[in-house]
Amino acid sequence: MFVRTTQSKAAAAARIGAGLARRKRIELLERLKPCFARTGTWQHAGKYMSALVSELPKRNGWTIAQHAGDRSPDRTQRLLSRAVWDESAAMSEIRRFAAKGLDTAARRRRRGSLVIAAIDETGQEKQGEFTAGVKRQYMGCAGRIANGINTVHLSYVRERTGHALAGARQWIPREHLEDPVKSLVMGLPLNLEFRTKGQLAIDLCADAYADGLVFDFVCGDEVYGGCTQLREFLEDNGQAYVLRVASSFMLTPVAGTKLTCAQAVKQLAKGKRCWEVRSAGRGSKGERWYARAWIGTASPRHHLLVRRHLKTGKPAFHYCYVPEGRLLTKTGLIRAAGLRWPVEEDFEFGKDCFGLDQCQARLYTAVLRHIVLVMAALAICAVTAAQLRDHTDTQAPPPVHPQQAPPGDPGLIPLTVPEIRRLLATALQPCYPSGHAARWLNWRRRHQARSRWFHHRTRLNQGNALVS
Incomplete structure (x- = not known):
């Protein structure tokens, strides 16, 4: 009886999930239609998104074109590079779609959940030196110094509901913009100006505000907490923030006194009474417990929130601001600080499920358009998962003591973004015409033979140049 019940619930969740995901896909595509100059381009963007899910x-020009049923990659390459459509307007539609869908899911579940703008950057390794923004730099995705590109993202996070990528700006090194030859080869817009990652975060927040999005807090790591310009922008807009800062970040605990974060903790957070163990929120393995300390500053609206790991004792510092007229509580700041991690999960979903880091395009516009279409695919699955969360969550209550016996039926976790993607992929699987696979096999072999011939000729020419 237990097996039949579990299987029936799983089957019902699969049917409901696939149906809602298809409806959300249709809804978002309809919203994106005005962003495209031609209906054919819009339709191919839909096929591109189907390939992403x-x-x-691997999701590159060849595999996406083959999945779309095309005879060659030309249409896919044209969609990213030369077709007429407004990727900025499309990103705005995706942002509003994601925010509306997650807000609707939150209202159905409970009131009072925080809305967070989580800012972070992610990278993609690239070979060569002709991709827009490529530079030898530290790549977090590789964990080492490597050749690659970096893009700053904003994630719209609804506490205890869901999250999705809602904005992106690629970081372009100053030397690329100042070199007219490189700018031309990389397809950089003529009006593109150099922006630091902190300034790109300002642009992302400004775009979100222009679209009517409202956040309880903006969160980010040390790259953004250390940007004075970003903090001033947020304060000028009355935006509360909880930003990670370095241990060397300077504070003014009392007028006329300046201390680094590390010095402030050493002098002002002495003794056990200054620390209390609080949860940073529930993770997949349970509550995330840390020791917390709260240090005030000369400004009544600015505070330092310190997090210390219970085992290693390693500290982390969050500089916090709450505008005048809004309730300032330690609990609210702790909840906000614990909600920066969803942007990392969005990067994981974007890369593992939708090919965010598999784009082989090199031009600035083409890279951005691939990111926009990945954001669209992720938003569809994230909104669907959020709206089905309560309907598909049948987990047994968590244990309350270490010796508690396991439940007879552990239940089912709610449908996740990867599971929604799989359901949508199955629902959208196209029927290819006869001979489609064979044609693509021949196309790839012929193209690779042609490329090999030209590579050989290039080597011969290089060899002749060396001899001469």
Whole structure:
């Protein structure tokens, strides 16, 4: 009886999830239609998104075109590089779609959940030196110094509901913009100006405000907490923030006194009474417990929130601001500080499920358009998962003591973004015409033979140049 019940619930969740995901896909595509100059381009963008949610092991121009049923990659390459459509307007529509869908899911569940703008950057390794923004730099995705590009993202986070990427700006090194030859080769817009990552975060927040999005807090790591310009922008807009800062960040605990964060903790957070163990929020393995300390400053609206790991004792510092007229509580700041991690999960979903880091385009516009279409695919699955969260969550209550016996039926976790993607991929699987696979096999072999011939000729020419 237990097996039949579990299987029936799983089957019902699969049917409901696939149906809602398809409806959300249609809804978002309709919203994106005015962003495209031609209906054919819009339709191909829909096919591109279908390929992104598919089970393709790699999502590049060739595999996406083959999945779309095209005879060659030309249409896919044209969609990213030369077709007429407004990727900025499309990103705005995706942002509003994601925010509306997550807000609707939150209202159905409970009131009082925080809305967070989580800012962070992610990278993609690239070969060569002709991709827009490529530079030898530290790549977090590789964990080392590598050749790659970096993009700053904003994630719209609804506490205890869901989250999705809602904005992106690629970081372009200053030397690329100052070199007219490189700018031309990389397809950089003529009016593009150099912006630091903190300034790109300002642009993302400004875009979100222009679209009517409202956040309880803006959160980010040390790259953004250390940007004075970003903090001033947020304060000028009456935006509360909880930003990670370095241990060397300077504070003014009392008028006329300046201390680094590390010095402030050493002098002002002495003794056990200054610290209390509080949860940073529930994770997949349970509550995330840390020791917390709260240090005031000369400004009544600015505070330092210190987090200390219970095992290692390693501290982390969050500089916090809450505008005048809004309730300032330690609990609210702790909740906000614990909600920066969803942007990391969005990067994981974007890369593992939708090919965010598999784009082989090199031009600035093409890279951005790939990111926009990945954001659209992720938003569809994230909104669907959020709206089905309560309907598909049948987990047994968590244990309350270490010796508690396991439940007879552990239940089912709610449908996740990866599971929604799989359901949508199955629902959208196209029927290819006869001979489609064989044609693509021949196309790839012919194209690779042609490329190999030209590579050989290039090597011969290089060899002749060396001899001469």
